[in-house]
Amino acid sequence: MFCAACKREIEQTGDGQACPSCGAPAWLDAVAGGRLRLDERIEQDGVSACYDATWFDGDHERPARARYVSFRVRADEDEDEPDFEGLLARRAAFEHPTLPTWIGARTVRVKHSGELWIVHARVDGLTIEDPEFVRPSGQLQVLAMLNELSVLLAQLHAADPPLVHGKLSPKTILRRAEDRRFMVLDLGTNVSTLPDVVARSSKQANDLIRSAPELVFTDPSPASDVWGLGLAALVMLTGATPSELRGTGGRLRWQDRAAVNPAFGALLERMVAPRPHKRIPDGQALAKALSELRPQAISQGTDAPTRRMSxxxxxxxxxxxxxxxxxxxxxxxxxxxxxxxxxxxxxxxxxxxxxxxxxxxxxxxxxxxxxxxxxxxxxxxxxxxxxxxxRPEDLSRELSEAQRTILASTQEERKRVEVSQTLIFAAVALMAAGITWLLVLISQT
Structure with missing residues (x-):
């Protein structure tokens, strides 16, 4: 297990026992009237971490998922405290079929710094980025995922102020094993909506490759959630990892990895546009754009045989x-x-x-x-x-194959020329050596 205070891995301890490394209580208490034991660390980026955990309420125990995010408070000590309780109450009151059951939350403060912990029920399944998740997926499967989760984003972003996830990515979207329905994990850790509260951002590469480009400089917005959902869609569609898709200037380079319907491709590009003002702005706009796509235009899979049409x-x-x-x-x-x-x-x-x-x-x-x-x-x-x-995607695929064939033949031709030049130089050198030897013999005689 892991200590909730120092985050070190320790031998499993009982409820109320101290951590052998730091001396603080190893369990996290006062979480929805119960206590939390951190069993296994799923990921950590320096300013936040996620754990498989067990929540205990009296004699009852429940598998849970716990995540904390570090923050700092800019307000002076004599000013009002940030309304963490109000933020968490809004999250606790929000229910949706694509969200796990909410268990509780807690803040841990030390002067102007602290941690916000959220805990929800553990869901069995695979995240989109999990190596065992079957990828690439077809256009219709990706479209179904977008339709399902855009409804969630539309309701979140319609709140006043908007509820922004802030860390939506292929790692926080899970397909439930029970019914293969998509779920969004870790909603509730975005504290940037509170005045004078700043979430500490990770500068680690593994975290940045899954974040919208603007999050290096600004707080998350509804457009950032749209970008994260777009990244998840492209990971499903191409089978590539986020690091393999990242290009220069915050762009995602996916066009050569998947052939899609042009209208669907345009929608995906608008979701992951590097600049927020050129991106689909929020969940409501995304749901509307998806509703305007013609399903019959997407239904023809990319694996269908090439067919000429009028x-x-x-x-x-x-x-x-x-x-x-x-x-x-x-x-x-x-x-x-x-x-x-x-x-x-x-x-x-x-x-x-x-x-x-x-x-x-x-x-x-x-x-x-x-x-x-x-x-x-x-x-x-x-x-x-x-x-x-x-079809445009068939033409693009055939042109790509033709280009690869031309490049391969060009390289082979270049190798043949180099070999021929080497043989010619060797023959000339041998002839020169032979002539020199004959001249030497003649001069001696």
């Missing part, structure tokens, strides 16, 4: 209309500089691919730059409205 079928599949339509470009959404326009004429692309595909009978692998035309061009080719076209 431009009208493509328009219907993507839920768009009109003669000129847009293809989603993540670089534009994230503000990243790109020398390619994000809007192209779908009819033109359909004709280019369909024309080459009808001659060869196989999937087309041509450079996309040759088939793009900017909107507003004064010259527009006339295309058959029923020109066959591949």
């Amino acid at each position: 431009s009208e079928e493509l328009h219907s599949e993507l839920g768009i209309s009109g003669e000129v339509n847009s293809i989603y470009n993540p670089a534009e959404e994230s503000g990243e500089h790109s020398n390619q326009s994000g809007t192209y004429e779908l009819a033109s692309i359909a004709g280019e691919i369909g024309g080459s595909g009808s001659n060869s009978g196989s999937s087309s692998r041509r450079s996309s730059s040759s088939s793009r035309r900017h909107v507003g061009s004064s010259r527009r080719r006339k295309r058959d409205p029923d020109a066959p076209v591949m």
Whole structure:
């Protein structure tokens, strides 16, 4: 077990006994009228930690999960104390099917510093980041998770003031073993909503890679929760870890790891935009955006075989209309500089691919730059409205495979050239040596 005071691992002690290392009581008392024993540490980042624990109330015991977060108080001693009780009462009164049963909380103060402990029922299951969690997941599974948890965020963020989780990530979203329903863990440790209370932030890399970019400088906001939920969705979708997804400038690089419906991809990009003002702002806006997605457009899995379709079928599949339509470009959404326009004429692309595909009978692998035309061009080719076209994700996958094939063949060709040059240099050296030897023999005779 672990001591609740010094956080060191110690031999298991009985209720009321002192820690052999620090001398303080090893159990945490006064938690919802009971006492808490910390059995196993799940994680620790220097300013907070999470434990599998057991909560005792008289003769009854209950498996629990306990987390504490360190804080400091900026107020002077003669000013009013921060309303921790009010904050915890709001959390205790909030119930939702995606939240574990609340047990209790307690604050431990030493002058201007302290710890806020929250305790809720332990839930059997796997977090999204757990190595045993099956990943990658399909689009529909990810969409179902987002729909389920966006309802929770919408209710949390609609409170006055908003209830912000602050540490939402693949590590705090769990799929329950009992019914495979998703649950949000550790809600209630965000003390930044209290005046003059500052939560100590972790600077460890393992914690920062799961945090929205702005949390390095500011307190959590509803937009930070949206980012954390977006990160969890991308971990499910790609099978990658948060560290593998992190790019430069706070961006998440996931587009080359998963092929998704363009409308769904645009939504995910808005959830994890590096700048909060370009992000979906809160749970209510996220729930609304998810409700506007057409399920039939997402229902076609990425593992489906490549099938050519007409431009009208493509328009219907993507839920768009009109003669000129847009293809989603993540670089534009994230503000990243790109020398390619994000809007192209779908009819033109359909004709280019369909024309080459009808001659060869196989999937087309041509450079996309040759088939793009900017909107507003004064010259527009006339295309058959029923020109066959591949799905965007299939085209992207085939272009990626073609690029890898070209790179591999280029490297092999470079190796062959290097070997040939080496053989030529060796032959020339041997000939020079032979000629020199003959000249020496001639001069001696």
